[in-house]
Amino acid sequence: MRLDLSSSISLSEIPKQYYRPQNTYEETLLRRFENIPTNIYRTNEEAAEVLADEIAKEIRDFQEKRKYYTLALSGGVSPVIVYEMLIRKHREEGLSFRNVIVFAVFEYYPPVSENLGCMAKLRQDFLDHIDILPENIIAPDVYASQEDLVQACHDYEAKIDNLGGIRHMLLGIGSGGSIAFNSPGTHPNTYTRLVVLGHTEHNDALTIFSSHDTIPPSAISMGIATIQKAHKVTLLAWGESKADAIAKAIEGKISDASPASYLQLHRNATILLDLSASSLLTRIHHPWLVTNCIWNKQLIRRAVVNLCQITGKPILKLTNKDYTENGLGELLARYGSAYEVNIKLFNDIQHTITGWPGGKPNADDSSRPERALPYPKRVVIFSPHPDDDVISMGGTFSKLVRQGHDVHVAYQTSGNIAVGDEEVIRYVSYLRNVCRQYGMEDSPILQKAEEVRDFLMHKKVEGEPEQEDVRFMKGTIRREEARTACRHIGLAEDHIHFLDLPFYETGLIKKNPLSEADAEIVLALLREIRPHQVFVAGDLADPHGTHRVCLNAILAAIDEIKEEPWFRDDCRVWMYRGAWAEWEMDYIEMAVPMSPDELRFKRNSILKHQSQMESAPFLGDDERLFWQRAEDRNRQTASLYEKLGLASYEAIEAFVQYKPISE
Known part of the structure; x- marks a missing residue:
């Protein structure tokens, strides 16, 4: 099975001449608005392979000279794919790291546990899988007392200087243009120091910590001046979610509003991007301004x-x-x-606009996005979590049901990690009161529930995998919320499917890699229902996010059945977007309008997911609740259609058709 087909999706084929120029002249024209050397690759895998080869060569060169090679690493998500390739070189090519000294770019302060933090993530993702000497792993002293912190930061800078400086530093970029924990407003003359985490930094830290409540209030971070001292800096960015910050850093003015823009002053800084992260650079987004x-x-x-x-x-x-x-x-x-x-x-x-997302029966469909026949259609809506269906396409979901189609919804993961502990405690307390009312205090079910309650309130250790019983209760909460939302829409309960893909069930934020077992579950459902329409979450912004993994599971299954007659001849796949962004107008192929009443109905469907309101652990860096984000996004799409001179609607949900990738 091909398990990474999402990386091959190209909504609009970007000509290679825009991002891989043939000569210096072409390169100069294309990069005229760019102020940092920037290399764009079709996928993050291609970019990571180039960087891994470069680092491996540098390490070997220093080995021949019998010198240490100093490498500064971030505990973010972007460098992980580079670490994986370096691990492979260690195992398959004999690349040794015994002459490598690793410095952590930042670390959270005060520490929560040994299992959480930048260094814990670096060990898990990279350092525990290579032959680096333990004494060559250096991090800021997060166990220093508050009185000794300033000296601890000076000592960290001294260690770097005493080893001849950092030869190569790998950085990611935060959603606000931050590098390390140098957030907007940081002065360029800053060295390693204690920084207080702001709202954006807190949200970025949710890739490591399970909730805002567990994130330390501060961190010890290398400063802008520390970064500028490094002999070489490579900044990595993958996915559309980084595109805005990248464009400001590379093409904007040097400003403390975008700390990454300070790299414009570095003597040897390079930025590596995949096409998605480069999507707002002039040569990709507005190429007519720089080339034919x-x-x-x-x-x-x-x-x-x-x-x-x-x-x-x-x-x-x-x-x-x-x-x-x-x-x-x-x-x-x-x-x-x-x-x-x-x-x-x-x-x-x-011609993209239609109020009949399943096709309008007995109508001319020559200029409509969906065909009229067959009617009614069998439809499968895949939802990565148990609320993405109503958040992302609740209006279309409702129309399909009301217009008489045979609709199924399939929730790919349990979503249990996104339920707060207090939700479980509340339900257990409710269960305890019910049992006492009806004389069932000795019930083994109540005893088990009490054990879970006691564990969550008094014994849980942050960073350790969630207990199976806790995961079950949290997953059950989300299942019942999903059933409630489906009943609100009018879907029969036997048309609700919970797939519980195994890659998700780790009890940790970090999930297992997608496997064929995950795709086989999706494949079995598709072959059982044989749908005429399939709706999937097409979020491509985060290469490592659950939505992307769930999409890959579906695409792998589709790849297996694409030549089966029922699919090849009579099934279409439509991709929707999540709560944060809509498809760009460039790509929209089906736009489903909603009236004010339909938009209100969609809001009520989302509100059935009570555990995902204000207290949800992963609301991200957007203070709006999911229903507010969805409504704003849908209204903005309708407003764009209106401003272009088309019909005026209250809101619009948009879709792009996916066509199976050939061999």
């Missing part, structure tokens, strides 16, 4: 929609002058006039 374009439907859409936003005009009011003054004369040469471009694009976008 290879025009396709998506790029024309993006260019004209961008022109509408610059001019404040709807599509049909754009003029020849608007096109020529904004670098789009190529489109006029291609189509003859602004009118020809405008009408073509207007019709293209107009």
Whole structure:
């Protein structure tokens, strides 16, 4: 089975000439807005392989010179794939790390436990799998008293200097443009010091800690000046979620609002990106400003929609002058006039809108995104967690049910890790009161529940895997919330499927890699139902997130059945987006409008998931609740359609069709 097909999804094929120029002249033109040397690769695997080869060569070069090689590492998510490739080189190529000295870029203070923190993550992801000497692993002294912290930070800087400085530093970038824990507002003349974590840093720390309550209030972090002293710095960024911060760091002015922009002053800094993380750089997002374009439907859409936003005009009011003054004369040469471009694009976008996401029976479907027949359709909605269905496509879900289709929903993971301990304690307390009311104090069920309650309140140790009984209770809470939401929509209970994919059930934030066992569960359901439509979460922003892993499980299953007649001839796959972002107008192929009443109905469906309201552990760096994010996103999409001169709706959910990848 092919278990990483999501990395091969290309909504719009980015011509290689935009990101891998053939010569210095082309490179200079493409990079004219970029202020840091930037290398873009099609996937994060390609980029990581290049960097791993580079680091391995440097290590071997220093071994030949009988010198230590100093490497500064971050405990973030982005470098993990590089660590995996270096581990492979150690095992398969005999690469030794005995001459390598590793410095941690930051560490949380005060420490929560030995199982949590930057160094614990580095050990788990990398250091425990290579032959590095224990004495060559150096981290800030997080056990220093508050009175001794300043001296401990000076000592850390001294250790770096005494070893000749850092030869190579690997960094990720935070959602606010931070590097290490140098958040917006950091002065460039900062060295290793204690920093107080802000809101954004707290949310970034949720990749390690289970909830905001367990995150330490501060960290010891290398400063901007420490980073600038390193002989070489490589910043890594993967996924669309990093695109905005990357564009500001590379193409924006040097500013403390984007600490990563200070790398523009570094004598030997490089940024490695996959195509998703580079998506807002000028040469990828607005290539017509730096080179001759290879025009396709998506790029024309993006260019004209961008022109509408610059001019404040709807599509049909754009003029020849608007096109020529904004670098789009190529489109006029291609189509003859602004009118020809405008009408073509207007019709293209107009035909994405449909109130019949399953196809309208007995209607001409030649210009509709979904075919009219067969009717009714068998539909499977895959939801990574037990609420993504209603958050992301609750309006479409409801329409499919109301319009008479045979709808199934499949929850891929239990979502148990996203339930707070207090939720379990509350339900156990409820169970205790019920048992006492009906004289069942000796019930073994109550005894087990009391054990779980006592464990959560008094014995739980942060960083250790969640107990199986606790996972069961948390998963049960989410199951029943999902059933309640489905009943609200009108779905029969025998059409609700809980797949409980095994990769998720670790009891920790870190999950197991996707396996064929996960994909086989999805495959069995698809073959059982034989749907005409499949809806999947197409979130590609986070290469390591649960949504991405769940998508890979589905794509692996589809890859197995794509030539089976029932699928090949009569099944379409539609991708939706999650609570944080909608598909760009470039790619939308089906737009399902909602009235004010339908949007309110969707909100009530989301509210059935009570454990995921204010107290949910993983709300992210957005203070809005999930229903608020969903509504704002859906209204923004409708507003964009209106500003382009199309019909005015209260809200819109958008979808992109997935076509199976050939061999």
